[in-house]
Amino acid sequence: MARFALLFFLVLLAGCRPHDQRFFCREGASEFVMDSYLIRQGKMSILQMEGECVEELPCSALEEYEDGITEDDILNIAIYHPTRKDLIESIHMINQVIGFRVTEGCIHIPDIYPVKVEGLSINEARIAIQNAFRQNIEDVDVFLSYRDRLKKKVDIAGLTKVPYLPVDGKIRLYEVLAKAGIPTNANFFRSYVERDCQLLPVDMHKLMVEGDMCQNIVMRGGDKVYIADPGDSRVMIMGEVFRPTAIPLSYGYISLREAIVMAGGIPFTGDKRYI
Incomplete structure (x- = not known):
């Protein structure tokens, strides 16, 4: 009987926990600040945070090469x-x-x-x-x-107006994307370049938006470029906001302030201590 009373008392205490003490893992501001610095470094840093193994882009990927004419060109x-x-x-x-x-x-x-x-x-x-x-x-x-060129070409899929472009040993990724007619809201974070069945560590957002020419690789025959849809990566804004919504992450990240503004802000009933 004493054991039953003790068990009932423990359950009663658990049920009387304050509403604010949720079973979520809470992080302090310092952890978010450190993560924000890493996220701002771009796609490769974000992928490493997600546990993926990211290799360095080889220097040879930026070097032009002498291309030869082939059969059926x-x-x-x-x-x-x-x-x-x-x-x-x-x-x-x-x-x-x-x-x-x-x-x-x-x-x-x-x-x-x-x-x-x-x-x-x-x-x-x-x-x-x-x-x-x-x-x-x-x-x-x-x-x-x-x-x-029927053999030495770059195939382009996804949000593009051009299915493929010929390569000549000099054409680079920036020129390929410019000629492909991709929309301005394309999701560069989920877009990728594949070569020999492997994804290249290229950050298209840094290239097209920030102008980082270290990402401007020379294209080779057989390369595949995929341009992702804006909705391929999203963050969900739920709870005490005026407009719960899904926000596309074209760059792979968005600031907390921007996300809250896009959701219409927090009403007076929302608790800003728990976001």
């Missing part, structure tokens, strides 16, 4: 000659309709023999085509560029 050829307007117009018409595709390692141009271009850089291929023209026509200048 489609090239744009433009020529200049002081008198042969007919030749200029014929080449221009082919460019407008289909371009010049590399087949069996060669480029086929009317009135000259096939020119071997596979494995050459754009400038080397330009010189080879120009020399082939000049064997029959003097004073011809050739200009060459990529029109499309």
Whole structure:
């Protein structure tokens, strides 16, 4: 009987706990300040706080490389000659309709023999085509560029207007994102770049918003870029606020003050000691 009375007394005490003493883990202001400094450092720091292993971006990712023409590449050829307007117009018409595709390692141009271009850089291929023209026509200048690349390209998914872009050893992530036509409210925190089935430690928010060119990597054929939706990461504001809501975190974080303002503020019935 005494044991039962003691148990009843303990339950009664537990039921009489003050309303403010909740079973939540409470952190002091100092812990939040330290975490805020880490969060402000960007995506990689946030991922480390979440327990993910984040590697350093290799220096080679920022270096341009010499890219070679491959099979099935489609090239744009433009020529200049002081008198042969007919030749200029014929080449221009082919460019407008289909371009010049590399087949069996060669480029086929009317009135000259096939020119071997596979494995050459754009400038080397330009010189080879120009020399082939000049064997029959003097004073011809050739200009060459990529029109499309079926193998060496960057695939872009998510919030983008362009499904892929060709690479040339010089195009960088900033240029790819600019040409992709991504919306201004894209979620850069959840966006990523994949290379060889691994995610690269690139912070697109730092690149596009803060202008950190250390994130501006050189793109390679086979890279995949995903642009996330603003709602892919959100924080829930609930309880004693005027408008309980879900706030998108496009940058991966938001200040407590901003979050409360977006929820309409705290009414007089809310207890600011417990947030």
